[in-house]
Amino acid sequence: MDLSRIERVDDWTWTVPRSAGESRAEVRLFGGRDLLAAMDDKVLEQITNVARLPGLVGCAMAMPDAHWGYGFPIGGVAAFDPEQGGIISAGGVGFDISCGIRCLRSNLTLEAIRPSARALADGLFRDIPAGVGEQGRLKLSPQDLDRVLEGGARWAVAEGYGTEDDLRYVEEEGRVAGAVPGYVSELAKKRQRGEMGTLGSGNHYLEVQSVERIFDEQAARAFGLSQGQVVISIHCGSRGLGHQIGTDYLVSLAKAAQRLGIDLPERELACAPIHSAEGEQYLGAMYAAINIALANRQILAHLARGVFERFCPGAILETLYDVSHNTCKAERHRVDGRERLLYVHRKGATRAFGPGHAALPERYREAGQPVIIGGSMGTGSYVLAGTRESETRAFSSASHGAGRAMSRHQALKRWNGRQVVDELAARGILIRTASMRGAAEEAPGAYKDVHEVAEATERAGLARRVAFLVPRICVKG
DNA sequence: ATGTAC
Numbered sequence: 001m002d003l004s005r006i007e008r009v010d011d012w013t014w015t016v017p018r019s020a021g022e023s024r025a026e027v028r029l030f031g032g033r034d035l036l037a038a039m040d041d042k043v044l045e046q047i048t049n050v051a052r053l054p055g056l057v058g059c060a061m062a063m064p065d066a067h068w069g070y071g072f073p074i075g076g077v078a079a080f081d082p083e084q085g086g087i088i089s090a091g092g093v094g095f096d097i098s099c100g101i102r103c104l105r106s107n108l109t110l111e112a113i114r115p116s117a118r119a120l121a122d123g124l125f126r127d128i129p130a131g132v133g134e135q136g137r138l139k140l141s142p143q144d145l146d147r148v149l150e151g152g153a154r155w156a157v158a159e160g161y162g163t164e165d166d167l168r169y170v171e172e173e174g175r176v177a178g179a180v181p182g183y184v185s186e187l188a189k190k191r192q193r194g195e196m197g198t199l200g201s202g203n204h205y206l207e208v209q210s211v212e213r214i215f216d217e218q219a220a221r222a223f224g225l226s227q228g229q230v231v232i233s234i235h236c237g238s239r240g241l242g243h244q245i246g247t248d249y250l251v252s253l254a255k256a257a258q259r260l261g262i263d264l265p266e267r268e269l270a271c272a273p274i275h276s277a278e279g280e281q282y283l284g285a286m287y288a289a290i291n292i293a294l295a296n297r298q299i300l301a302h303l304a305r306g307v308f309e310r311f312c313p314g315a316i317l318e319t320l321y322d323v324s325h326n327t328c329k330a331e332r333h334r335v336d337g338r339e340r341l342l343y344v345h346r347k348g349a350t351r352a353f354g355p356g357h358a359a360l361p362e363r364y365r366e367a368g369q370p371v372i373i374g375g376s377m378g379t380g381s382y383v384l385a386g387t388r389e390s391e392t393r394a395f396s397s398a399s400h401g402a403g404r405a406m407s408r409h410q411a412l413k414r415w416n417g418r419q420v421v422d423e424l425a426a427r428g429i430l431i432r433t434a435s436m437r438g439a440a441e442e443a444p445g446a447y448k449d450v451h452e453v454a455e456a457t458e459r460a461g462l463a464r465r466v467a468f469l470v471p472r473i474c475v476k477g
Numbered sequence: 478a479t480g481t482a483c
Contacts, residue, residue: 244479
């Protein structure tokens with residue numbers, strides 16, 4: 001990005017000056033000079049367009065890991081007030097609705113799993129269905145699928161996948177309210193019936209990691225993390241169902257925008273007022289997809305436990321937290337001294353509630369919400385904690401990952417999948433994947449520097465670093 | 478992200 005196009009607010013915050021007569025909300029870009037300099041110009045264009053949407057409250061924001069996306073940038077955050085014509089946009093949520101990360105802490109050390117690492121990698125790859133269109137062992141009837149759409153991870157636990165204790169540490173305690181199965185198309189439901197408990201493809205993964213460094217001892221204690229400990233992270237979303245809902249509602253929301261005379265800055269920003277038939281329908285379907293994703297990660301956590309029990313007898317895997325990063329949620333936020341109900345779009349951005357927030361489980365009430373920045377398969381991931389400052393700066397939002405630095409197409413031209421896997425193996429990182437093409441697209445070099453993103457996230461006041469995790473085994477879609 | 482593309 002050409003830095004002359006943006007204006008520095010402070011060392012970690014930037015804005016885009018409005019040209020004469022330009023009517024839009026302000027924008028904020030978070031990150032250090034180097035991250036911004038390397039960021040795609042498209043992010044600037046896209047977030048400026050978002051700032052023109054009706055009913056936007058505060059600023060349209062791009063997180064430090066932002067990159068080009070459909071309509072909204074990935075790493076985009078925008079809040080809308082339904083009482084001021086605020087809108088809901090499918091492009092502001094993303095196609096993979098409620099894509100997110102489930103993080104499990106174990107009672108194992110890296111040393112303890114070393115002898116069985118290969119067997120563990122093979123076992124996980126065998127038991128965790130991964131890849132495009134891959135089906136799981138569950139085949140749900142239409143009636144059962146409707147129960148998942150409404151019940152989320154709570155449904156999964158009731159079916160024997162995991163424990164009540166897991167639910168305490170899942171956003172929304174495992175089930176978001178407001179899901180309306182009737183607003184989900186039959187095609188979307190049909191696509192999902194065989195896909196529960198599957199990982200999918202692209203940047204989705206199941207990783208066995210170890211705690212490499214602790215930044216904040218007190219928060220790490222609250223999160224149950226310590227140096228050398230084995231942690232399992234599962235990154236995936238709502239599979240075919242979420243994608244189909246996105247596809248269905250792009251059409252419906254575009255028609256609504258036209259019918260209601262909403263001046264769209266760009267076709268990809270199709271949206272409808274939150275208080276409109278189409279807006280309410282999309283919300284009902286999107287909440288249902290959130291429940292599907294929460295249930296999916298709950299089942300995958302259960303499958304991972306099964307593999308660990310077999311290869312590491314006595315292993316205990318407890319849910320640290322499950323956080324989504326493609327959602328729009330109704331939340332109460334203080335704006336100019338007044339509490340308002342806002343619909344916060346977080347696309348490639350995580351919710352990051354600070355200490356004391358009522359939605360946090362007792363265990364984390366003092367430390368703040370666990371925030372997970374998932375890294376590439378060769379570098380590592382961060383666990384952070386939400387801050388009070390983030391509430392005023394970004395409606396309690398933070399980064400979600402390293403963020404792509406290069407398109408999939410560019411990565412394919414530059415790397416060979418087999419070579420990427422072999423090089424990682426030489427560094428002691430075991431990759432198991434259904435797609436060598438995928439491995440090339442996901443080459444660590446195709447991502448931004450996760451350390452830079454995590455540091456910028458902290459310096460911008462969005463969340464503070466707690467622990468750094470390095471990958472040991474990675475099952476890729 | 479995606480039964481990867483109208």
